[in-house]
Amino acid sequence: MYAVIKTGGKQYRVAENDVLEVEKLDGEAGTTIEFTEVLMVGEGEDVKVGKPMIAGAKVTAELVGQTRGPKLIAFKKRRRKNSRRKKGHRQDLTKVRITGIMAA
DSSP states (O other): OEEEEEETTEEEEEETTOEEEEEOOSOOTTOEEEEOOEEEEEETTEEEEOSSSOTTOEEEEEEEEEEEOOOEEEEEEETTTTEEEEEEEOOEEEEEEEEEEEOO
């Protein structure tokens, strides 16, 4: 069984025991998280699609740990003007393991 969930402004296709990195969620390692914004649930030919969400469906996950993404560098240069701007960014991420998918 798989589901499509929405968190952090992004959509993820998940199945049980999947480990994925999502936008930062509060909590420590070992805590349980519930994703209630479920867009689709399916298994083989049997697929339920929400309008836009499936009422009563939820996906539970275990928080594995907090990490940070790779360093991204934004560099702007205007030629012949001696104008340069360098800005770095590292996104805070949360690693979660999907433990269960409950369809309504």
